[in-house]
Amino acid sequence: MAGQKVSKPTAAFFDLDKTIIATSSSMAFSRPFYDGGLVTRTHALRTAYAQFLFLVGGADERQTNRLRDSLSDLIKGWEVEKVKRIVAETIHDYIDPVVYEEALQLIRRHQANGRDVVVVSASASDIVEPIAELLGADAVVASQLGVKKGFYTGDITFYAYGEAKADAVRRLAEDKGYDLSRSYAYSDSITDAPLLNEVGYGFVINPDRALRRAAALHGWGALTFKKPVGLRTGPSARSTILTLLATAAVVTGVVLLVRAARSDDD
Numbered sequence: 001m002a003g004q005k006v007s008k009p010t011a012a013f014f015d016l017d018k019t020i021i022a023t024s025s026s027m028a029f030s031r032p033f034y035d036g037g038l039v040t041r042t043h044a045l046r047t048a049y050a051q052f053l054f055l056v057g058g059a060d061e062r063q064t065n066r067l068r069d070s071l072s073d074l075i076k077g078w079e080v081e082k083v084k085r086i087v088a089e090t091i092h093d094y095i096d097p098v099v100y101e102e103a104l105q106l107i108r109r110h111q112a113n114g115r116d117v118v119v120v121s122a123s124a125s126d127i128v129e130p131i132a133e134l135l136g137a138d139a140v141v142a143s144q145l146g147v148k149k150g151f152y153t154g155d156i157t158f159y160a161y162g163e164a165k166a167d168a169v170r171r172l173a174e175d176k177g178y179d180l181s182r183s184y185a186y187s188d189s190i191t192d193a194p195l196l197n198e199v200g201y202g203f204v205i206n207p208d209r210a211l212r213r214a215a216a217l218h219g220w221g222a223l224t225f226k227k228p229v230g231l232r233t234g235p236s237a238r239s240t241i242l243t244l245l246a247t248a249a250v251v252t253g254v255v256l257l258v259r260a261a262r263s264d265d266d
Contacts, residue, residue, distance in 0.1 A: 008179035011138075012110035013169060013195060015187035016121035016128060019205045020103045021095060022228045025123045025131060026071060028098065032090040038078055068122070068159065076154030080126070080147055087130050095131055101229035103186070103205075107135060110184065116176065120169060120185075120195065122161045139176070141168045166194035186223070196220050 017024045033039045075083075107117050116138040121128045128142035146155030160168060173180050181200040185192075188205040193214065196202030202220040204211050215222050 008177055008182075009114075009116065010183045011116040011118050011173070011176070011178045012106070012183065013118045013120050013141075013185040013199065014103065014107065014137075015189065015192055015195075015205075016119055016123060016131065018188045019186055019225070020099060020107075020119065020135070021131075022098045022100060022225075025095070025121065025127050028094045029087060029090065029127065032086050032094065033083075036082065036086045038083070038086075039074070068156065068161075072154050072156055075124075075145065075152045078152045080150055080152060083152075084126055084130075087127060091130050091134060095134065098228045099135070100225040101227040102223070102225040104135070104229065106186070107137075111136070115183070116178070118169070118172065120160065120165055122159065122165070139172060141165060141172060162191050163194045165192065166198050169195055169198060190214055193218070 014020050021028070030039060110117055117136070118139045118141060119128060119132040119135070119137045120141040122143055124145050125140065125142040126145070129140050132140045141160055143156055143160045144158040146153035146157050158164070158168075169185075170180070172178070173183075180198055183199045184201045184203070185195050185199040186203045186205055187196060188207075188211075190211055196204070197218060202218070204215045204220050204222050205225055207215060207222050212222060214220075
């Protein structure tokens, strides 16, 4: 009808780690990276503690930044195409089983209602983009790594974290014409407060007491995701998660023992 107002499109923005999947996306690929010769035992010891804190939910902003710096140092000199190949070859084994069923249902519901689905993550785009494609997402906001002559430089040219993540979402909304006031966002972390406040409908996932209080203060909804589900075939979700937890715990124990030994020697 002539003169009828056309509604702007809307989107649903999903954090990745511990929102769509039940673990850290970087940690999920630690085994294939190790098998591929990218990660040494020394490197694993150096980053395991920060990754373990993140996995069990105890990492604050300072520790998250430590994890960022550790991973930045870790990937320096890695061949970009080799990383992409390993991710592509192992994504069904290590990501399929740890996708939350509740997140997948929400993604499909938003798609059925005509909304674009956008995966937003502080993890590197070379990891996030294949996962987003696996889920059928329409767009990605992720950290960008410096590359020179086909190898990672160790620089993070854009860190999709906190306010910077919300800024990137605003720029994407301008490009795509999204009406953020009618859009949705989901995250398990208080560091995504700027993103959750940017949309009309923000939701926190599996909130602890502090995050639940923040949700009540800001008017966000609260959801519980419990059940990882395999998208296709592969190892069971329970087996995959227990393997990740056990690996992180064992390596963390080694780190603590090394620290104690050094203290005794001093």
